[in-house]
Amino acid sequence: MKKILIVDDEKDIVETLAFMLKSKGFECICAYDGEEGLKLAKESSPDLIILDVMMPKINGYKICRLLKYDSKYKNIPIIMVTARSQEEDKIIGEETGADEYITKPFEFNDIIEAINRYLG
């Protein structure tokens, strides 16, 4: 079973997303802030990460960069979920190395399609 790490400070989003992914046969682990997300990404070796941008402690772009510039983790596909907010605008444009961007609110189909591109 493929393991997916979901990192988002919005519990409702994590919960619904995890439910849906589980029903599609994925194993899900969840983190609710950037720090926890980075820790789990390194410890639980997920097959793919779904990452929110604006989060407390460490923002998603930074996590993405930290993982993508680390040879140990750089092969884990990362899907960034963005709300296109003003704060995001300020940090955007930096090279993050994310594999995929999806705008909130998203359709499950879009997420599933994206996941399948990397894990299918």
Add this chain to the structure above:
Amino acid sequence: MPKILLISELNETTREISQYIEQNDCKYFLCEQNEENILRQVEEINPSIILIDVDYNNAEFLTKQIKTQTQAQNTQVILLLDKNQDIAYLNFADGFITKPINKNILIHTLNSHIKIKKTLEQMSENNKELARSLYQLNVLYNTSSQFTGTLDKSKLYKIMLEALEKTLSFDISSALLFDSQGEAKLYINSLCEPTENLKEALGMRLVLSYKNLFEKQTLPHDITLDGIEIVQNIKPSHIQNIFDLRVLNYDSLFAPIKVGEDFFGVIELFRKTPFLKEDVTCFQTLIHQVALPLRSATLYEEIKNTNIKLERLERLKSDFVSIVSHELRTPLTPINNSLEIVLSEQAGPISDDAKNFINMAKRNVVRLSGIIEDLLDLSRVQTGKLDFKYKVANLAPSLELIQKTFEQSGQEKNITVSLDVEKNLPEVYADTHRVEQIISNLVTNALKFTPEGGSIKITAKKIDSGEINQELLVSPFYPLSGEYVKISTKDTGIGIKKEDIPKIFEKFSQIENSLTRNIGGVGLGLSITKQLLDAHLGAITVESKEGEGSDFSVYLPLTDEKKCFIMDINQALGCTEEVGILSIKENENCGFIEEILNQNLIKLTKKSKELKLKDKYFALLVNINQSALEFMEKSVMEEAKKPQWEKCGIVLKKVFSKQDGKDLLKILNKINL
């Protein structure tokens, strides 16, 4: 009584003379001491006439000394000569009388010389006054030019006080001056340190006088003396001396500082020596002079504050839109997710009715997120934050993609969506993603307003600006010229009334228009479309007949050097705060500009751009403040005058701030690239 000094030995002649003098109602002094005493006496008595007996010892020395060394220059020196006596120093004296004395001649001579002395004194007094007035005038003149040089209230007050000090040499001045918030300060300028009592008294006098001015009307500014700030300025050389309440007995001048209804304060001056008529005139002139620039300063401050407020409001508005959209988007995500889960029956089976309603909810979530998307785009377009990625592009693939997407949605309403693209459609300089957004907006609208069984035709072809029907144009942002790609969407919908056409491009137009409200949407689509087209230097026309359908056509300029250049500059404007633009004809080497900037520590910022147009024009966008911009304008233009740049034909066309991108475009257009 005129005083007459007689310098002689006591003898018959002098006795005679003194008799006559006293008879003539004059005061008479006789000197026969040594020269030093005589000279001192001359200074002390300051006589109208000095009679010197030439037979007296040292008569020559005394005559010369009195006329050249003493303050008594106007004093008439008359020599007593013997008949036929000839002396070399006669021309130092003012007149002579021969001995023996003839009474009538003596009296007559004395009287006319007394008159001469009086006239001379009057003249020198007048001269002094004239000099003073001239000086005052000079100060007034200088001050008036200083007044026009500033719009800063406190500076104006300072200039006024300095000028008063120079012209009227007052001992102490007190002024109650109001700032733009109506807060008063007490300014005391003094030669000596004033006592606390005096300061309080001065303040009280001014407050009372101020209140007296508006006896029966409301005061322009409320005032209490408690806690009023005192700004004190004392001449450092007199710091040991003290002014106490006795100063209030000095001569004083008072005036309100005002123009018409605008009131700025009151001022009072004190001087030990009485003020003259000219002083009063000078005082009033100065006070009147300062009032006018003070009013300008007030107006200027008001405008500045309003501007700051407006800017803040504008920023708040766009921040608000952006934040709200983000905040709306986040909760929308789990709502959408949950609906999808229920719909997919992963969380258990649901009835068909329930499915219908959940579907309804889901459709509206999609609609809501579309509106949020529009709102965000709009706020970004307006704040210049929307990024355009211009490139030379063929639009045909984009149009095909749109047709395919909308073909499906059309089928639901039984509407055909067709596409007809001219063969070899020329390329345009555009952000294809934004062009897709523009056309999608138009087709979405067409679908919305076209009843079942209708059709939507998308066509694309090249046309010349001359073929565009000017009457149908919707306020083009950039004048049309040259060739364009015209993309039309023609529907068989409900159409738009002619008078409503301009309105549909306004923000939230549908909210205001109750007729179309039931169709849905908030009417941001066309407003965004228009703004996106403006950025592309494009245009839009609308042709519509109620009940028959509408034809929206957008025009995108063919790849054109000048237009690309302008679009690039406009795009770059979004990245810099202040912008300086130089355009240089037949550019050979513009390195010197950078050199000048570097020398003066004006750094080109990371995001500043150098844009070139076929070696002919050159624009430099720098992120610097206004004064640096002005400096740049000056120094670069000076450099450009040098013969070695003659060939380059450098034109620096004004320096702009980002404030108004539209103005910039207009001016750039005038440069006649």
